[in-house]
Amino acid sequence: MPSAAVTDRWSIKNTPVMEQEQFELWQALLEERTGMTLSQERKTFLETSLSIRMRELAITDYETFYEQLVAGSTESKAMEWSVLVDRLTVQETSFFRHAGSYALVEEYVQGFIANAKSGESLDVWSVGCSTGEEPYSLGMLISEQYKQQNIAKAYFGITATDISLPTLGKARRGVYAARKVEHVDPRLREEYFQRLNDREYQVADSLRDRVCFARLNVMDLARAPMQDMDIIFCQNMLIYFRRWRKKQIVTRLAERLSVGGLLVLGPGEVTDFHHPDLERVPFADSLAFRRCKG
Numbered sequence: 511m512p513s514a515a516v517t518d519r520w521s522i523k524n525t526p527v528m529e530q531e532q533f534e535l536w537q538a539l540l541e542e543r544t545g546m547t548l549s550q551e552r553k554t555f556l557e558t559s560l561s562i563r564m565r566e567l568a569i570t571d572y573e574t575f576y577e578q579l580v581a582g583s584t585e586s587k588a589m590e591w592s593v594l595v596d597r598l599t600v601q602e603t604s605f606f607r608h609a610g611s612y613a614l615v616e617e618y619v620q621g622f623i624a625n626a627k628s629g630e631s632l633d634v635w636s637v638g639c640s641t642g643e644e645p646y647s648l649g650m651l652i653s654e655q656y657k658q659q660n661i662a663k664a665y666f667g668i669t670a671t672d673i674s675l676p677t678l679g680k681a682r683r684g685v686y687a688a689r690k691v692e693h694v695d696p697r698l699r700e701e702y703f704q705r706l707n708d709r710e711y712q713v714a715d716s717l718r719d720r721v722c723f724a725r726l727n728v729m730d731l732a733r734a735p736m737q738d739m740d741i742i743f744c745q746n747m748l749i750y751f752r753r754w755r756k757k758q759i760v761t762r763l764a765e766r767l768s769v770g771g772l773l774v775l776g777p778g779e780v781t782d783f784h785h786p787d788l789e790r791v792p793f794a795d796s797l798a799f800r801r802c803k804g
């Protein structure tokens with residue numbers, strides 16, 4: 511616990527001002543490790559986020575904290591980094607967030623099921639899945655498609671990855687505030703959620719069992735085990751990255767698609783992107799590519 515003297519010095523009002531040189535060091539560290547660029551306008555946000563954590567650790571200046579993060583023992587650095595990443599990343603998300611993208615996935619899944627060989631599975635990857643609303647939405651949509659085509663045994667699985675461990679913990683629990691779940695179509699809500707109390711719902715086990723959550727930093731995609739995915743869904747994460755890095759990540763994601771597989775990004779998230787194995791999918795209000803060559 512920090513001493514009383516330290517706590518006094520660290521009242522919220524006294525968040526220390528960060529020198530520009532220090533800010534640039536933090537910006538570079540964050541970008542190198544997460545891909546995220548932190549604009550000058552977010553300096554106050556960085557100061558506040560770091561200060562809260564420094565106060566918990568009784569560290570009084572940004573420089574000491576920086577040194578600890580880059581030079582401490584591997585285990586303590588990793589733990590500390592994971593707490594910070596969780597504070598500095600934007601985790602905002604919702605069920606069926608972007609209607610156009612889900613409409614495209616629905617059309618793709620209809621075609622996939624209609625042409626699937628017996629027992630062929632549909633493999634889906636939600637990249638930057640945050641607290642789970644995105645992979646669970648994909649799961650509901652796909653389950654519904656199997657039902658509509660009267661296929662009793664649905665063969666599909668969703669891998670959902672994110673850099674933030676606390677966020678993944680929330681996603682695995684699948685407990686959401688009622689105000690978030692109340693936007694979901696009542697029929698789906700009835701089928702895929704159970705009400706825990708007047709404030710919360712939990713995702714039904716049948717849907718949770720379809721999703722496998724794992725930690726993955728997209729900066730390490732070269733080492734990721736995913737292969738031959740039929741759908742890769744990656745939205746509202748690349749917006750924080752530089753243009754060249756977005757293209758590099760999208761190229762790596764494309765390599766993880768099966769031939770015929772679909773890569774769905776957020777509209778406008780990547781511009782001027784061309785890949786010899788991908789063709790743009792012309793579908794209203796969406797940005798998506800299909801892998802046309804092996």
Ligand SMILES: C[S@@+](CC[C@H](N)C(=O)[O-])C[C@H]1O[C@@H](n2cnc3c(N)ncnc32)[C@H](O)[C@@H]1O
Nearest residue numbers: 544599600603638640672673727728745746747
């Ligand atoms: C704004 S949320 C988007 C959630 C969801 N895809 C959506 O569209 O609603 C961005 C997510 O990307 C994750 N993220 C940020 N940098 C990442 C990285 N380098 N690797 C993996 N995930 C990352 C954050 O932790 C956060 O959960």
